[in-house]
Amino acid sequence: MVRAAEHRDQKPTTHPPSDNPLTRKLLHFAPLSNSDRQHLDHLAAREERFPANVDIIGEGMVPRSVFLLKEGMAMRYRNMPDGGRQIMTFLIPGDLCDMHVFLLKEMDHSIGTITPVRVAPIPREGIMGLFGSRPRISAALWWSSLQEEAMLRERIVSLGRRDARGRVAYLLCELMWRHAAVGLTDGNVFRLPLTQTELGDTLGLTPVHVNRVLKEFRQRDLISMEHRMMNLLDIEGLKVLAGFNKDYLHLSSTPTEVTRYFDVLEEGQRSDARPTNE
Amino acid sequence: MVRAAEHRDQKPTTHPPSDNPLTRKLLHFAPLSNSDRQHLDHLAAREERFPANVDIIGEGMVPRSVFLLKEGMAMRYRNMPDGGRQIMTFLIPGDLCDMHVFLLKEMDHSIGTITPVRVAPIPREGIMGLFGSRPRISAALWWSSLQEEAMLRERIVSLGRRDARGRVAYLLCELMWRHAAVGLTDGNVFRLPLTQTELGDTLGLTPVHVNRVLKEFRQRDLISMEHRMMNLLDIEGLKVLAGFNKDYLHLSSTPTEVTRYFDVLEEGQRSDARPTNE
């Protein structure tokens, strides 16, 4: 198992976190060969920058590329005819925006920056090529998109069945875990550059009410905040407020299933992608 | 084009609506060859029945098959620790439950029947085989799952930014269009076997309030109902209440994009799937 690694690697790429946040995330889902990783790095090599508070792509436009977010924070949102806004997801480093929608005729929502961001544009062909030739990456991407879908479902639960406290508590936990998955936490602390208006537009609440809930959380020593850093002092307490149980994010799922899956995919593929062990 | 049909088919399968609701739905997304259709029919050949109000699969279980719903109505839902329930999606004939989740370690939600249903269990291998050998079906399935995701997003908007009237109006329109897509409407009338409690659990409202909204809609001649049949008398009026504009369901998208996609997929695949024109 270790045998294979020792010749191919100048630097040990198997265990240390990759500097590519996508790679780092996908490693949660499937072991990737060095060749796979290089391929990902190559895809994400180009880089574009956007300032804060601009649209990367707007509703009605035709996306020509997928974007990999390398640094900063962005959001997927929709403007309502009455002037309101609903934020559907926050995008953090390692997230793709948007894996799927690039197949659609036009965007049914916008993607906008919250902070300044660095993104790697990946052309359609790059993604499609993956599906043909990189079964492990494909499987990991698919897996990752399943997790995204699970998060969408969880947000529906949040908006439909949780009160204001529960929604805020849940969102804080989600963001914490997602940041942890790409190595952007320090203990229970992570950077949260969101305004209360943005939080409200995610949670279906007014900024005023978000403020009141956060105030209560601070008073109850559930959280503390300073300089845009969010500290979850009492995660268990927050979980209780959110009313949930398990690791719905599926971060803990053993890769056995997915392994079996991409082994099937591998059949009849050319085998230039030998996996390292995990 | 009709030529090929006359020998193979007792009944003409090319243009008339298929009796397989999945085929009927997928034809909105991509043209399928006769061979493809036969393959789908073959996959969906087996049949199981469930009575109303039972779980087909419960939270925490490991799904061993995907189910194609052939008749009846089901729902994807989640029970909350406090006894509440959030319904995430209604499943109608032609829907798969669940394309993706069969990859996950365990279900993070349940799928339960609303009416008695007929389902075709499709084993994992059947789906996975599709991805290798049936690029057009794969593309259509993918496309279809994109639409599902779009519906999830729309539901988030609904719960986050619409008031009770808007939510009900939106849900009615969505269900109307989905039924139309599989040929289960008669004008603006379709069968809606949902209780007001179930509607409430979908919309994040109490059954009492659902009742009041429906009453108002009836009085304003927006809808009429009898014998579980829903008649949308004023779709435009409902759209205004829901506050939206376009065909977010992407039903109208020309298949040119998807065509290009599965042409790519087709490369290097064995070519036993000749498409009919469309």
Place this chain on the structure above:
DNA sequence: CGCCACGTTGAATTCAGTCAAAGAGCGTGG
């Protein structure tokens, strides 16, 4: 017939929204 689940209606309650104003933080420019 009579049960039972579902639908309907009213009255009181409450959670979150609205409106309004004041304070805090921060970059810019005089």
Place this chain on the structure above:
DNA sequence: CCACGCTCTTTGACTGAATTCAACGTGGCG
């Protein structure tokens, strides 16, 4: 260095949409 303007945060008083509680009606079915 301070003043200015800006956006974001905080707080209070009032309003309102939806919930809760409770009762009664109704339609299907054994």
